[in-house]
Amino acid sequence: MRLESSARPLAVPPLPVTLADVEGARAIVSAAVMRTPTLHAPRLSQLTGADVWVKFENFQVTASFKERGAVVKLARLSADEARRGVVAMSAGNHAQAVAYHGTRLGISTTIVMPETTPQVKVLATEGFGARVVLYGEGVGEAAEEAARIAASEGRIFVHPYDDPDVIAGQGSVALEMIEDGPAFDTILVPVGGGGLISGVALAVKGHSPATEVVGVEAALYPAMWSLRTGQPRECGGPTLAEGIAVRNVGSLTSTIVAQLVDRIELVEESALERAVNALLILQKTVTEGAGAAGLAAILTDPDRYRGRRVGLVLSGANIDPRVLAGIMMRELEREHRIVSFRLTILDRPGMLGRISTLLGRLGANILEVHHRRTFLDVPAKGTRLDLTVETRDQAHADLIHKALEAEGLPVQRLGAGGADW
Structure with a gap:
């Protein structure tokens, strides 16, 4: 015999913003803001194993969804x-x-x-x-x-x-994705204070309730994740995703997120870097760290999304060009396409030519050369030579390393930032 509980279900507080509010704001947005495309991303799909679609909010005049x-x-x-x-x-x-x-x-x-x-x-x-x-x-x-x-x-x-009009306007992102894209299994949304994901969740759950709405925060700023899970974590530190580096989420947004968002995921800085680079190299589009958070989540846990149709909200593209250049170089180092070697050699004519000839024969392009003669751990008649070369991949880098050793040259492989590899 089944016993029925006498306890009453917990009351669900009314939402401070509704689907009707999102749809009511649509005319204002449509009259003043670009309807950005929602496009299939075959190369990102190949990279991740998911069926990836991108909402290009970086096409806005100010390069961000915030206009809405x-x-x-x-x-x-x-x-x-x-x-x-x-x-x-x-x-x-x-x-x-x-x-x-x-x-x-x-x-x-x-x-x-x-x-x-x-x-x-x-x-x-x-x-x-x-x-x-x-x-x-x-x-x-x-x-x-x-x-x-x-x-x-x-x-x-x-x-x-944390404003009803702002939340309603942001929801137009999802209305357009639903109309222009396929039936999504999951939509991944960057989360700072929660305005974008609140509007997206209202639209998606109102029109496509089976679609997961997943928020993504930088691991250094897990404010919404902590509120949602009840596990407090400290917020702070330099993050590539400064657009979502928020210590305190909104009261309106947290109410909406609690009821409509399926989960919040955290991504590390290395995943954000990789995602920014992948969007630039594979998708040929520029994004800031926050805008790449959705792709970073897939790269962090590809098995969760493999085979699923996933929509990414590429929320903005306002990234410092120097930071973007640094990310590209760091990714080339991670992929072993830029490699540094340190050699201690005799300081005499012809040594550098001998080394450069060897590298040229092996197909390595020399990017930088530094002679360091004044270190005390270098022989008086020797010099320390730091070489940075462009290679094809890790196997090519390993081949060069072995060839230098075969020439009787003491060689040390350096990693990103000059640390021993």
């Missing part, structure tokens, strides 16, 4: 609010979105950005017409300064994620 929520919020300001102007705090993408659409709508914009914000994002925000104030080490301190400016100047504060 910002324009809904700004378009719904009263005449008096628009006259007073707005203030926002952001590490970059929300800043540019508010600046661009504020200028377009004739609304004065002040943006408070952390002092650590990449210069490329600061200059872009100023270029869209905003007054930029650099303040504090992170978005928390920047938010406090933005609140002070709002109070002293009478400006309207435009929150980057």
Whole structure:
């Protein structure tokens, strides 16, 4: 005999934003924001074993999805609010979105950005017409300064994620993916404060409830993961995904995520680097660390997604060019296509020529050469030679290493950053 429980089911709090709100914001977004494509990615599919589709939000004017929520919020300001102007705090993408659409709508914009914000994002925000104030080490301190400016100047504060209009606007990303793409098994969404994934979850669960909605956070900033799992983890540290480097998630967004998001996953910095590089090399598209978080999740746990039809929200492309160049070089080193060797040789004419001839015969392209004669562990008549060469792969690098040793040259393989390999 089955015993029925007398306990009442736990009450589910009403959602602060609904599918109707997302659909109601659609007209504002459609009138002012690009409908970006959702395209199949065969080479990423081959790399991961999943059937990968990409939503290219990096095609927006400001290279980020943030335009969607910002324009809904700004378009719904009263005449008096628009006259007073707005203030926002952001590490970059929300800043540019508010600046661009504020200028377009004739609304004065002040943006408070952390002092650590990449210069490329600061200059872009100023270029869209905003007054930029650099303040504090992170978005928390920047938010406090933005609140002070709002109070002293009478400006309207435009929150980057914990605002019903902003959340509703971001949901248009998923409405377009559902209309333009296949029936997805899973949609992977970068998570910072939770505005994007909240809007996406409302749209997806409203129209395609069988589709998983999975959030992805940088492992250094697991704020939503900690809230969701009840396992507190410290937030902090330099991350490639500064666009989602948030210590505190929103109250509205956390409510929506708790009810509609299937799970939150964490990705390490190395996976983010690999994903940024893969999108550039294989997909021929530029993304910032946060934008690559979805692909990083697949690369971290490929078995979970193998054979599944997966949609990636490529949320933005505002990456410092120097950082992007560094990522590419680091990935070439990881793939053993750029390799460094350290040799201790006799300091006499012809030695360098002998080595370069050998390397040329083996098909290695010399990129850098450094002579170091002053180290005390080098013989007085010797020199330390550091060589960086371009190779085909690890097997080719190993062949070169053995050939140098066969010539009687003491050789040491160096890894990325000059550490012993």
